[in-house]
Amino acid sequence: MIQQAPHVGLFATCLVDLMRPTVGFAAAKLLEDAGCRVDVPMDQTCCGQPAYNSGDTGEARAIAKHVIAAFEGFDYVVAPSGSCAGTLRVHYPQLLKDDAAWAARAEALAQKTHELFSFLTDVLNWMGGEARYDATATYHDSCSGLRELGIKQQPRTLLAGVEGLELKESREAEACCGFGGLFCVKYPDISERIVDVKTADLEATGADTLLGGDLGCLMNIAGRLKRQGSAVKVRHAAEVLAGMTGEVPPLGEGKNDGAED
Amino acid sequence: MEATTRQFTGNARQALKNDNLRAALDKLSHGFPYKRLEAAARLPEFEALRDQSRDIKAHVLENLDFYLQQFESKVIEQGGQVHWAKDAAEARDIILAICQEAGAETVTKSKSMIGEEIAINGHLEANGVRPVETDLGEYIIQLRKEPPSHLIAPAIHLSMDQVADTFKDKHREFAADRPLDQPRELLEEARTMLRREFLAADVGLTGANLLIAETGSIALVTNEGNADLTLTLPNTHIAIASIEKAVPTLEDATTILRVLARSATGQELSVYTTFVSGPKRPDDMDGPENFHVVLLDNGRTQMLGSEFHDMLRCIRCGACLNSCPVYGAIGGHAYGWVYSGPMGSVLMPGILGLEQTGDLPNASTLCGTCESVCPMRIPLPAMLRRWREQQHARRLTSTKSRMMLKLWAMLARRPGLYRAVMGLGVGFMRALAGGRGSLKSLPFAGGWTAVRDLPAPEGKTFTALWKERRK
Ligand code: SF4
Numbered sequence: 066m067i068q069q070a071p072h073v074g075l076f077a078t079c080l081v082d083l084m085r086p087t088v089g090f091a092a093a094k095l096l097e098d099a100g101c102r103v104d105v106p107m108d109q110t111c112c113g114q115p116a117y118n119s120g121d122t123g124e125a126r127a128i129a130k131h132v133i134a135a136f137e138g139f140d141y142v143v144a145p146s147g148s149c150a151g152t153l154r155v156h157y158p159q160l161l162k163d164d165a166a167w168a169a170r171a172e173a174l175a176q177k178t179h180e181l182f183s184f185l186t187d188v189l190n191w192m193g194g195e196a197r198y199d200a201t202a203t204y205h206d207s208c209s210g211l212r213e214l215g216i217k218q219q220p221r222t223l224l225a226g227v228e229g230l231e232l233k234e235s236r237e238a239e240a241c242c243g244f245g246g247l248f249c250v251k252y253p254d255i256s257e258r259i260v261d262v263k264t265a266d267l268e269a270t271g272a273d274t275l276l277g278g279d280l281g282c283l284m285n286i287a288g289r290l291k292r293q294g295s296a297v298k299v300r301h302a303a304e305v306l307a308g309m310t311g312e313v314p315p316l317g318e319g320k321n322d323g324a325e326d
Numbered sequence: 327m328e329a330t331t332r333q334f335t336g337n338a339r340q341a342l343k344n345d346n347l348r349a350a351l352d353k354l355s356h357g358f359p360y361k362r363l364e365a366a367a368r369l370p371e372f373e374a375l376r377d378q379s380r381d382i383k384a385h386v387l388e389n390l391d392f393y394l395q396q397f398e399s400k401v402i403e404q405g406g407q408v409h410w411a412k413d414a415a416e417a418r419d420i421i422l423a424i425c426q427e428a429g430a431e432t433v434t435k436s437k438s439m440i441g442e443e444i445a446i447n448g449h450l451e452a453n454g455v456r457p458v459e460t461d462l463g464e465y466i467i468q469l470r471k472e473p474p475s476h477l478i479a480p481a482i483h484l485s486m487d488q489v490a491d492t493f494k495d496k497h498r499e500f501a502a503d504r505p506l507d508q509p510r511e512l513l514e515e516a517r518t519m520l521r522r523e524f525l526a527a528d529v530g531l532t533g534a535n536l537l538i539a540e541t542g543s544i545a546l547v548t549n550e551g552n553a554d555l556t557l558t559l560p561n562t563h564i565a566i567a568s569i570e571k572a573v574p575t576l577e578d579a580t581t582i583l584r585v586l587a588r589s590a591t592g593q594e595l596s597v598y599t600t601f602v603s604g605p606k607r608p609d610d611m612d613g614p615e616n617f618h619v620v621l622l623d624n625g626r627t628q629m630l631g632s633e634f635h636d637m638l639r640c641i642r643c644g645a646c647l648n649s650c651p652v653y654g655a656i657g658g659h660a661y662g663w664v665y666s667g668p669m670g671s672v673l674m675p676g677i678l679g680l681e682q683t684g685d686l687p688n689a690s691t692l693c694g695t696c697e698s699v700c701p702m703r704i705p706l707p708a709m710l711r712r713w714r715e716q717q718h719a720r721r722l723t724s725t726k727s728r729m730m731l732k733l734w735a736m737l738a739r740r741p742g743l744y745r746a747v748m749g750l751g752v753g754f755m756r757a758l759a760g761g762r763g764s765l766k767s768l769p770f771a772g773g774w775t776a777v778r779d780l781p782a783p784e785g786k787t788f789t790a791l792w793k794e795r796r797k
Contacts (some may be wrong), residue, residue: 077788083748084781086788093792105792110738116731118692119712120723124735131739208693220553241651245691250773252335252689254342257777258655259691288778291764317781319763 071189073101074139076178078130078149079111080280085316088280091307092145092181098307099191101141108135112144118246122160129157130167133174141188142163142178145303146279150180161257180210181303182219182278193226195218196308200298203235203272205286207262207279211239216228227305237266244285261288267297274315276302280289286317328446328474329678331662334685341656346485354482358648361592362699372588379585380703382578383639386570387630393539393572394621401540404604406617407786414444417622421446421531421564424618425455428562430528436553437461437545438533439642440566440622442474442664443677446531458523460552462516469496475658475666477644478590483657486512520552530556530614533568535641536582537619540575543603544619547586547596554600563614565602568622570638575647576601582641585701587644626678633712637672639702646696646706652689654769659684668696668706675713687713745789752783 073096077089093103113128132153136142144150154175161171185191205223210216224232243249243259263286267275275290275297277283287299298315314320341347366372370443386393398408411417417440425433431795433450435441435457447457447468447707463481467474469492474480490506492517503529504509525575532553534544544565546553573579587593606613629638647667648655658666662683665673671686696706717723737744759765759782767775774780785791 070347082788083752083784086784086786086791087787089792105789105796107789108741109789110741113735113738116735116738118711119727119731120711120716120718121728121731121735122715122718124731128735128738137715147633175526202766208691208695210594212698239689239695241693241695243651245693248691250771252338253773253776255338255652255655255689256691258342259651260778262361262651262654278407284781285778287781288764288774291781292777313784314763317764317779319759319761319782322763 070100070102070139073103073141074136075103075105075145076109076136076142076144076149076153077105078113078144078146078280080284081145082109084284085280085301085313087309087313088145088301088303089211091301091303091309092143094307094309095181095185095194095303096143097199098194099185099189101189104139106135112149113159114148114152114246116154117152126160126164129160129171133157133167133170137170137174140177141184142174143184144178145181145301146281147207147214147216148206148279148281149178150178151209151213153178180214180278181217182223183214183216186219186222191221193306194308195228196226196306197228198305198308198310199229200274201231201233201272202276203233203267203270204238204302205242205267205277205282206239206284207277208241209279214277216278220276223306224276225301231303233270233272235266235270235272237262240266242282244282246281249285255284257289260285264289264293264295268295270299274298274300276300276305278302283316291317327442327448327664329663329682331674331678331683331686334662334689337662338656338689341660346488347483347657350483350485351657354476354479354648355654358591358644362589362645362648363592365588365592365594367781369584369588372585375581375585376701376703378641379582379641379701382581383570383571383641383702386572387635387638390569390572390630393574394537394569396539397537397542397572397753400539401604401617401619404542404617406542406604406619409618409620411620411622413622413624414622417444417566417620417624418446418449420620421566422449423454423653424564424650425450425529426453426560428529428616430455430562432523433457433529434460434523434527434529434556434560435464435528436548436556437464437480438475438531438566439474439664440533440568441531441683442762443568443624444566444622447568457521459526459727460520460524460556461548461552462513462552465516465520466492469493473659473664476647477642477665477669479644483659505701524555524559527556527560529562529564530558530560531564531566532557534565534571534619535586536579537567537572538576538579539572541601541603543576545579545583545603546600547583547598548600549593549597551598554598555616557600557602558612561614562616562618563602563605564618564620566622568624569626570640571653578692586641586643589701590643604789614774629676634672634676634709636704637669637676637709640669640673641702643667643701645699645701649695649699651691651693651695656697667705668710671704672709672713680716680722681719684717687711687717745787748787749790752785752787754778755783756785
């Protein structure tokens with residue numbers, strides 16, 4: 066019997082779409098290397114978390130239905146983010162549980178939705194391809210991925226196979242970075258104090274690079290590190306695993322850095 | 327206590343400027359959470375005990391009327407009295423009446439969050455009865471006229487130096503140049519002061535960690551033994567507890583006690599665990615002649631069966647505060663009323679009303695750490711979201727934020743338009759960045775760029791590039 070390559074709908078997430086397309090391409094490459102057929106439905110926008118976390122369940126439901134309709138035809142839905150994958154997997158079924166027409170569809174989508182690294186390892190049993198990245202890195206466990214989806218070991222397993230990369234654990238790897246979606250703009254000064262715990266902790270490891278699996282947290286930490294004048298580099302782990310670090314500088318760095326405003 | 331929950335943002339800003347507080351909170355978040363983890367690791371059945379504890383309280387809440395009545399009749403059988411208070415004012419009056427009947431001048435108090443909730447101290451003082459806190463932390467903040475800033479460590483916001491200064495200021499009878507820079511010295515001085523109060527007190531007022539229905543007992547846990555002196559020395563003991571503290575049996579109580587201290591401080595058990603069943607019996611060596619239990623509702627029955635039902639499982643261990651990044655940044659006082667941290671942000675809107683407490687459910691990153699450490703497995707983040715939903719539904723959020731949200735949601739459901747707008751946005755940010763990797767400021771994104779740079783977008787959007795490259 067010939068096994069069909071699983072057909073994966075890549076949910077890039079709104080932040081990757083807007084800010085860092087390389088993460089999307091890296092995710093697609095990893096999925097293809099692992100034997101999947103990947104498509105990116107052009108109907109995708111955002112998972113709806115800003116509405117959901119702001120208490121606007123009406124809009125959150127409408128967006129959830131939109132995402133379900135766009136992705137339910139795939140064998141799997143994969144997102145390079147524990148937070149967005151968690152929204153589809155954990156929260157859509159709760160949001161739509163009393164909607165007779167949608168409850169089952171939300172449940173079905175939830176069942177086949179995965180965060181990228183956990184999909185590669187837990188579902189596909191793929192242990193990584195060939196990649197090289199010379200760095201001493203520490204890994205930030207994003208909250209939703211860690212606590213809603215149990216993502217901890219998966220990215221570390223994959224990163225262990227990257228040549229030249231040494232991973233150092235930080236004491237507060239599991240601590241929230243203070244991003245929290247709209248939280249970080251609503252309460253910037255509280256968020257600042259929280260992210261400072263994070264940056265101090267990662268500086269203490271002596272690592273030169275921070276890796277993670279959620280662009281929101283990474284942008285927050287990278288932005289704070291830049292503001293502090295730190296030299297620590299920040300990247301989404303997918304870029305490293307896909308060997309695509311040559312295609313884009315670390316988050317927050319650019320060719321004209323240091324030029325006057 | 328006057329609630330300042332409405333001024334949360336300003337409170338938080340002040341708290342963030344307080345270096346003493348920062349040092350204290352750093353110590354807290356590097357202490358208790360790790361101790362909790364170690365204690366949990368030493369007890370293989372810890373996770374199972376959490377499940378059992380959750381189930382016990384869930385069962386009680388389904389049958390609360392039954393267990394409270396059973397508790398009441400047992401207390402009466404043993405010669406005690408039970409008083410029902412529907413709100414804080416009723417509870418205050420009941421307690422004052424008992425004190426007046428006892429002719430009380432001095433009331434010793436062991437730590438009670440319900441005592442804080444009903445603001446009993448102010449009421450007693452206003453009526454000529456002098457309350458004296460006997461828990462060391464509570465004693466300190468009573469001297470300083472401050473509210474507690476943590477469920478189990480009420481003076482956690484203070485440094486030792488501050489405590490020493492307070493003692494020097496308030497305890498004028500000791501030599502002004504006495505050494506007070508060792509914990510031991512502070513403790514000795516407080517003990518000297520408190521011994522007299524214990525002996526002079528006419529009434530002892532305690533809380534209750536658990537109300538045990540089958541025996542009509544209350545359970546009290548402390549690390550200082552002050553509750554035992556508070557309740558055995560005076561002639562009258564009043565225990566005040568909110569109604570959700572009931573558990574069916576002694577066995578159930580011990581199950582919960584096994585997770586309580588471990589979750590709170592990482593101790594196997596608190597240093598003192600005391601069960602009190604009624605007043606002094608004829609052949610008892612000591613104990614009060616009169617035993618009263620005041621059962622407080624104050625909004626609890628409203629929460630029963632509501633979306634916030636599960637919150638009533640809370641045993642006030644403080645684990646969710648200890649691990650909360652927001653609490654760790656701003657401490658307890660910023661929350662503006664008796665409770666704080668994740669549990670406070672869920673509970674206080676229920677007690678004070680959402681109009682008074684709008685910021686609290688929003689001031690959370692929803693990181694989920696609280697739920698992961700809560701011994702009673704209370705889904706705190708989900709309940710914070712429930713409050714946000716109510717806030718939105720009742721139009722308690724700002725018009726501006728509602729409009730922004732609507733606009734964004736409208737876009738999110740129209741992919742064509744969304745892509746066009748996002749493409750423009752990316753182009754705009756790129757132009758501003760001018761080849762630099764990040765932006766120092768950006769119109770409409772002041773909340774972001776106030777404290778951090780904004781990494782500039784790479785170029786085009788992913789969807790646009792994918793279309794170019796792959797189709
Ligand atoms: S909510 Fe849970 S963790 Fe927080 S104080 Fe209550 S029982 Fe403890």
